[in-house]
Amino acid sequence: KPSPVKSAVFSVPSYACQRRTTLENHNTVLTDALSLLAENAELSDEDGRGVAFRRAAAVLKALPSAVMSISQLSGLPCLGEHSLRVIKDIWENGASSEVESTKVSERFKALKVLTGIFGVGAKTADRWIREGIHDLHQLQNSGQTLNRAQQAGLQHYDDINQPVTKAEACAIEEIVEKAVSSVLPGAQIILTGGFRRGKQTGHDVDFLITHPEEGREVGLMPKVVSWLEAQGFLLYQKTTRNSYLESKADGPGRPPSNMDRFERCLSIFKLPKMEKQGAKDSQNVTENCLQANQKSDEPECPEAAPDRRWRAVRVDLVVSPISQFAFALLGWTGSKLFERELRRWARYEKGMSLSSHALYDNNQRKYLRASSEEEIFAHLGLEFIPPSERNA
Ligand code: 8DG
Ligand code: MN
Ligand code: MN
Known part of the structure; x- marks a missing residue:
């Protein structure tokens, strides 16, 4: 028997770049489930499955309303057998057994905790798990050698795993703006990543830096980093120089990977807390930050100090010539x-x-x-x- 209210059949184009996907998601229960399976696949070195789940979730994110019946999904692209099974399971039983068992699995929990350390990817986490390391405590007692990024990541674990707010992103934008204009007047910065897409929180803050005159941007990153370091804004940084011209040997049309070759800096900022700051003196963030950094005494264990006046935030900086x-x-x-x-x-x-x-x-x-x-x-x-x- 047909239901009294006919639900429309959805229709969306198959590439995500052909669709408009806002932050308004009408199907969060389904997309959260599929995203978790995507994350689990990515953490398990199964990128193909990960992309398949990401594509399925993205199709549901693009729908104009909540899915009311399975029949509405017929004809939608990117919904494979596995994704449809997950959706049906949620539909019929209120939850997907695969998602629920993944969530509580020791392996998934350990992968999440360990890759939550800045500088630790799925491969390293997997190796540690095979050596019996499942949490931060076990890692610290294991005698594993950590590289500089991982040491910083462990030291600032709680801060880095706490979402960055839009207000914090704006405060960092002011600092980077000041750094860039001090070392190269006329250089421009733009907030990219999730914040440019309108997100209210992020896992980091991403900036792109350029100069309207081609060539003036060369060598800019080390100067910006020195300025930030001298002002006490950096807890960690690793700068990689531009290698785009060297890569031309790879040939056009055959980029070696999705990684680009811009001069870039992966960093951890020391951002002075802003809570006492009213909206009226927001133009003074940089000044206040500078003062706060100069006043702060370094405790032995920075994250443990109960009333420290700063927090650690992941920041990515990229320098591009204007032509690119x-x-x-x-x-x-x-x-x-x-x-x-x-x-x-x-x-x-x-x-x-x-x-x-x-x-x-x-x-x-x-x-x-x-x-x-x-x-x-x-x-x-x-x-x-x-x-x-x-x-x-
Ligand atoms: P979030 O931080 O709010 O969680 O989300 P996001 O801002 O969307 O994610 P992101 O991990 O910060 O990545 C932002 C963009 O930067 C994303 O489109 C991918 C891109 N990106 C990297 N690394 C690289 C890279 O090495 N090359 C290129 N071309 N893009 C990269 O994160
Ligand atoms: Mn980001
Ligand atoms: Mn980033």
Whole structure:
């Protein structure tokens, strides 16, 4: 018997870069479940399965309303047998048995805790688990050698695993702005990553730095880092120099990986707490930060001090020459799935290679220039999707 209220059949295009995905998600129960399975696959070195779950979740995120019946899903792309089974399970039993058993599994819990350490990826976590290390306490007592990133990650574990707020991102933006304009007047910074997509919290803060005159940006990162270090804003940093020209030997159309080759800095900021700061003196964040950093005495164990006046925040800085700026901006705005889908669309639908540096047309055998994100979407034959609708 047909139900009295007919639910519409949804229809969405199959690439995430063809869709508008806002932060308003009407199917969080389903997408949370599929995202958890994606995360588990990624942590288990099963990237193929991870992407499949991410794509399925992204399709549900793009729906204009909550799914009311399984029949509405027929004809939707990217919903494989496995994802449909998970959805049906939630539908019929209120929860997916696979998701629930993953959540409580010792292995998943250990992978989550260990990869929560900055500098620890799935491979390292897996090795430690095989050696019987399941938590931070066991890691500290294991005698494992940690690299500098991992030591900093362990030291600031609680702070780094606490979401960064939009207000904190803005405070850091002011600091980076001041650093950049002090060492190279005219240089520009832009907040990228999740905050550019309108998210209210993030796991880090991402910035792209450039200068309107090509070439002036060369060597900028070490100067910015020195400035930040001298002002006491950095708890950890690792700068990698630009290696884009060296990589040209890899040949166009065959980028070695999705990693780009910009001059970049992965860092942990020491951000002075802002709670006593009213909205009226928000223009003075940098001044107040400087004072707070100068006043603070370093305790033996920084994270343990109960009323310390700062917190650790992960910050990514990337420097791009202006000629590649549009590509870098598009590449660093995310979401990760949206980026992956753009590259897949470029390759399989257009015969082009997209990276955070350039767009290469394999048929015309030439690079396609762009000075804005809009131009890149146009080259790709895609409708422009603004950052706030790239939350796939
Ligand atoms: P979050 O921090 O709020 O949790 O989310 P996010 O801002 O979307 O994630 P992210 O991990 O900070 O990544 C932001 C964007 O930066 C994302 O689109 C992927 C991109 N990105 C990296 N590393 C690299 C890289 O090595 N090369 C390129 N091209 N992009 C990268 O994170
Ligand atoms: Mn981010
Ligand atoms: Mn980042």
